[in-house]
Amino acid sequence: MSFFLDIFTVAAVSAGAFFFLAGSVGLLRFPDALSRLHALTKADNLGLGLVMLGLLPRADGLLAALKLVFVWLLVLLASAMVSQMVARVARRGGSPS
Amino acid sequence: MTIASALALILALLLVAIAAWTIAARQTFAAVVGFVAYGLLLSIGWVALSAIDVALTEAAIGSGLTGVLLIGAAARLRTTEAALSAERPGAPLRWLAAAASVAVAGAIAIGVLSLPDPAPTLAPAVAEHLPSIGLGNAVTAVLLAYRGIDTLLESIVVVFALIGVWSLAPDHLWGGYPGPRQYADPNGILAYLARVLPPIGIIVGLYIFWVGADLPGGKFQGATILAAMWLLAIMAGLADAPPISRTWLRILLVAGPLLFIAIGFAGALTAGAVLAYPDGYAKLLIKVIEAALVPTLTLTLALLVAGAPERTAPP
Numbered sequence: 001m002s003f004f005l006d007i008f009t010v011a012a013v014s015a016g017a018f019f020f021l022a023g024s025v026g027l028l029r030f031p032d033a034l035s036r037l038h039a040l041t042k043a044d045n046l047g048l049g050l051v052m053l054g055l056l057p058r059a060d061g062l063l064a065a066l067k068l069v070f071v072w073l074l075v076l077l078a079s080a081m082v083s084q085m086v087a088r089v090a091r092r093g094g095s096p097s
Numbered sequence: 098m099t100i101a102s103a104l105a106l107i108l109a110l111l112l113v114a115i116a117a118w119t120i121a122a123r124q125t126f127a128a129v130v131g132f133v134a135y136g137l138l139l140s141i142g143w144v145a146l147s148a149i150d151v152a153l154t155e156a157a158i159g160s161g162l163t164g165v166l167l168i169g170a171a172a173r174l175r176t177t178e179a180a181l182s183a184e185r186p187g188a189p190l191r192w193l194a195a196a197a198s199v200a201v202a203g204a205i206a207i208g209v210l211s212l213p214d215p216a217p218t219l220a221p222a223v224a225e226h227l228p229s230i231g232l233g234n235a236v237t238a239v240l241l242a243y244r245g246i247d248t249l250l251e252s253i254v255v256v257f258a259l260i261g262v263w264s265l266a267p268d269h270l271w272g273g274y275p276g277p278r279q280y281a282d283p284n285g286i287l288a289y290l291a292r293v294l295p296p297i298g299i300i301v302g303l304y305i306f307w308v309g310a311d312l313p314g315g316k317f318q319g320a321t322i323l324a325a326m327w328l329l330a331i332m333a334g335l336a337d338a339p340p341i342s343r344t345w346l347r348i349l350l351v352a353g354p355l356l357f358i359a360i361g362f363a364g365a366l367t368a369g370a371v372l373a374y375p376d377g378y379a380k381l382l383i384k385v386i387e388a389a390l391v392p393t394l395t396l397t398l399a400l401l402v403a404g405a406p407e408r409t410a411p412p
Contacts, residue, residue, distance in 0.1 A: 084286045
């Protein structure tokens with residue numbers, strides 16, 4: 001059982017790391033602010049979500065697992081809000097290149 | 098080389114690289130962004146060293162609060178920045194500054210590298226006497242029991258910093274509202290966040306203050322989170338900072354340090370030394386001091402960001 005959980009953790013955290021890598025590449029390579037934001041929020045939402053999912057079986061009891069989920073939800077909220085605000089500034093033409 | 102030491106090496110190289118970039122960046126705003134990223138990476142470094150208390154403080158104060166203050170400063174400097182960066186100091190001055198920096202860094206490096214191994218430490222003595230204080234978190238015990246005078250001066254110095262910021266106000270605005278009145282779309286995303294996040298943030302901030310007795314956390318970190326929630330409501334236009342002439346505000350600003358001083362001097366009578374606690378009451382008194390410091394620190398940190406008075410006081 002623990003062997004399969006280990007496999008699950010490694011697979012999910014690796015997939016999460018891949019999304020962070022893809023998001024970082026997108027942030028550096030995409031042409032304008034809006035598509036860069038798109039790449040960045042993918043890293044936050046999917047990447048961190050997969051890392052969190054992979055770490056769930058290793059959490060120290062139910063409370064610690066809930067804290068992990070809660071951290072992810074807070075980051076989701078923050079990244080969604082901040083990207084909206086950055087996008088609004090970018091649309092008004094305030095984007096610094 | 099193990100994976101852990103390889104990760105530590107990568108982290109250290111990243112820290113040095115981003116520190117160098119922060120110094121080399123030509124634009125003030127870019128340098129501030131570099132400084133914030135440096136602080137966040139540094140707090141990961143403290144976590145790697147198992148110093149969670151330091152990591153929390155670095156993330157909250159070193160990176161978060163200082164970062165906000167520096168962004169505000171950079172925004173104010175924007176109009177004069179082009180003129181200032183045009184006049185570069187001459188080559189001799191720059192070489193002198195570089196030589197002085199290298200000398201200081203070198204002296205620190207020699208000092209750290211020539212420490213005896215194992216380094217001299219009081220950690221076993223602290224751990225041995227921890228049960229007599231009644232706290233589970235050795236960092237809180239050191240800060241409030243063994244080095245109480247440092248923490249006392251620290252809590253006074255932030256109030257002095259706030260007085261320094263306030264004293265930048267012109268005479269006719271003295272006693273007025275700090276900073277400009279913020280307006281945001283009441284149905285917009287910022288106002289939404291300022292309604293959803295504070296209930297969560299206030300609980301997390303109070304929890305981090307309360308849990309500091311036994312686990313990593315404490316008044317400074319908790320107060321920073323509480324101050325951030327207040328600032329969020331202010332920036333979304335849902336609340337306004339109080340005019341600095343308010344009596345309740347001034348009482349709360351000095352209440353924490355005053356109570357600390359009072360309990361400290363009471364220790365001279367009850368426990369035989371200033372800032373000592375009588376047997377059996379150490380944990381209670383420490384929590385009372387921390388609880389009194391939380392409102393003081395929350396107000397001080399938030400009003401530091403809000404800035405000098407810019408609107409006239411109400412009649």
